[in-house]
Amino acid sequence: MKKTEQFPADTSLQETHSPLDPPLRAVRVFEAIARLGSLSEAAAELMISPSAVSHQLKLLEAFLQQRLTHRQGRRLMLSTAGREYYRSIRSAFTVIRQATGHLRDQACSRQVTISLIPLFGMSWFIPRLSRFIHAHSDIEINVVYANHRNYLSDASDLSIRFGSGQWTGYRAEKLISGEMIPVASREFIRLRGYIDSPALLAQSNLVHDEERVSWQQWFADHDIRHFRRDGPLFEDGLLTLAAVRAGLGCGLMREPMIASWLASGELVKLFDQAVDDGRDYYLCVRQDTELSPEALVLKRWLVDEASRPLA
Numbered sequence: 001m002k003k004t005e006q007f008p009a010d011t012s013l014q015e016t017h018s019p020l021d022p023p024l025r026a027v028r029v030f031e032a033i034a035r036l037g038s039l040s041e042a043a044a045e046l047m048i049s050p051s052a053v054s055h056q057l058k059l060l061e062a063f064l065q066q067r068l069t070h071r072q073g074r075r076l077m078l079s080t081a082g083r084e085y086y087r088s089i090r091s092a093f094t095v096i097r098q099a100t101g102h103l104r105d106q107a108c109s110r111q112v113t114i115s116l117i118p119l120f121g122m123s124w125f126i127p128r129l130s131r132f133i134h135a136h137s138d139i140e141i142n143v144v145y146a147n148h149r150n151y152l153s154d155a156s157d158l159s160i161r162f163g164s165g166q167w168t169g170y171r172a173e174k175l176i177s178g179e180m181i182p183v184a185s186r187e188f189i190r191l192r193g194y195i196d197s198p199a200l201l202a203q204s205n206l207v208h209d210e211e212r213v214s215w216q217q218w219f220a221d222h223d224i225r226h227f228r229r230d231g232p233l234f235e236d237g238l239l240t241l242a243a244v245r246a247g248l249g250c251g252l253m254r255e256p257m258i259a260s261w262l263a264s265g266e267l268v269k270l271f272d273q274a275v276d277d278g279r280d281y282y283l284c285v286r287q288d289t290e291l292s293p294e295a296l297v298l299k300r301w302l303v304d305e306a307s308r309p310l311a
Contacts, residue, residue, distance in 0.1 A: 026060035029053055030068060031093050034078055034086040110139050112295045115146035115156040119237035120281060123257045124176070125160070132301050139294045157295040158302070159284045169287055175306045176281040179274035180214060180252035183267045188247040195250070195270050202227035205249030209240040214252050218275040256281075 032042035033053065043050045061068055068082035078086060116125055121143065129141065146159050165172045182201060195201050202224050206215055208231055219227050231249050234240045237257065244251040245266065252275065253267075261267040283302055285291060291299065 022063055023056075023059055026056040026063070027089065028093075029056035030060050030082075031086070031089060033057060033069065033076070034082065035090070037076065039076060110294045111142055112139060112158070112292070112298050113142040113144060113156040114298065115144045115159040117146055117160065117162055117236070119241065119257055120160050120162070121145075122238065123241070123260065127260060128305050131305075132298065136297060136301075139297060141298070157285075157289075157291060158299060160302075161282050161284050163279050163282070165280065165282050167284060170284045171287055172282040172284045173303070174280050175283045175302065176254075176256050177276075178254055178278075178280040179276045180218075181255050181272070181274050182218065182250055182270040183244060183253050183258065183262070184250040184270060185245055185247045186265055186268055188244075188250070189268055191247070198222040198224055198271070201250060201270060204228065206231040207240055207243045207249040207251045208233045209237055209252060210235065214275055214277055217277070218252060218273075221273065221275065 029042060029046065032045055033039060036042050036045065039050050039053050039057075043053045046053070057069065064081075064085070066081040067079050068085060069076055070079050071077070114125075125143075132139075132141070144156060146156070146161060159170075160175065161167065161172070162178065165174060184195065184204075189195070192204065195204060198219065202219060206228055208215065210233075212229060212233065215227065215229075219225070232243065234243055237254070240251050241253065241258065243249070244253065245261070250270065255262070255269075255274075258267055262269060283299065285299070
C-alpha cells in the first residue's frame with residue numbers, strides 16, 4: 001500500500017484560519033509561482049526573497065495537505081494537484097487584477113461609468129454619443145449593461161432604468177416617456193396591406209414585449225375585446241424590436257426608442273394613439289454618492305438630449 005505523505009500541522013494556521021479559509025498571502029505566492037514557473041521570478045515580482053517564497057509555498061501545502069510542486073531536474077513543475085488548484089484560482093486573480101486596474105485608471109482619468117438596458121443603449125444612447133464625445137473629448141465614457149430586474153449590484157456613476165421610478169437607495173429623474181404606439185415594418189405592410197383601423201389591426205399578427213397585457217389595454221381603449229393573442233412573446237424590447245423589423249407582426253413600441261427606424265421608413269407608425277403601462281425611462285443616481293464633475297456633465301447632457309429629437 002502506498003504510504004500517504006504526512007504534512008506537519010502548523011499551529012499558526014490553526015490560530016488564524018478556519019478550515020476553509022486559506023492563507024491568502026501563500027495563495028498569492030503560489031499563483032505567481034504557477035504563472036511564472038519559477039521561484040526566483042515569483043520572488044522578483046512579489047519583491048520578497050526566494051526563501052520567503054519557498055516558505056509560503058510550504059505553508060500552503062501544509063494547509064492543503066498536498067504537494068503542489070515537484071522538481072524535475074532544475075525545473076520547478078506543478079503537481080497534478082497544483083495544476084488543478086491553479087486552474088481554479090487563476091480566474092479569481094484575473095478578476096482582482098482587472099478590478100484593481102480599473103480603480104487605478106479611474107483615479108488618474110476623467111472617467112464616467114453609465115449602465116444601460118440594451119434597447120436604450122442601442123437605439124437612443126449610442127446614436128447620440130458622438131455629440132457628447134465631440135463636445136467633451138477629455139471625458140472617458142464607460143458603458144455597461146444594467147440588469148433591470150436586479151439593480152442592487154449596480155456600481156455605475158449613472159444608470160438608465162426602466163420602470164416606475166422607485167428604487168431603494170436611488171434618486172430617479174424621469175428622462176423619457178414609456179408610452180407605446182403600434183408599429184409594423186414596411187415589408188409587413190407591403191405583404192399584408194395597410195392597416196387603417198383598430199379592427200383590422202386586431203386581425204393581424206401581433207408580437208408581445210414581456211407580457212400580453214399591453215395589447216389588451218390598447219384594444220380596450222378602442223372598444224375591441226377580441227384580437228389575436230397567439231403571437232410570440234419576447235423577454236425585452238430589444239428582442240421585440242428585432243421581431244417587428246423582421247416582419248413577424250405588429251408591435252407596441254416606445255417611440256423615442258425607434259425614432260431612427262420611423263424616420264427611415266423601415267418601421268411605420270400605424271396609429272397615433274398610445275398606451276401607457278406606467279413605466280418610463282429614468283436617470284438614476286445613488287443617494288449615498290456625490291457625482292464627480294465629469295458625471296455631472298454627462299447627467300446634464302442626458303437631460304438636454306432627452307428634450308431634443310434624434311438628428
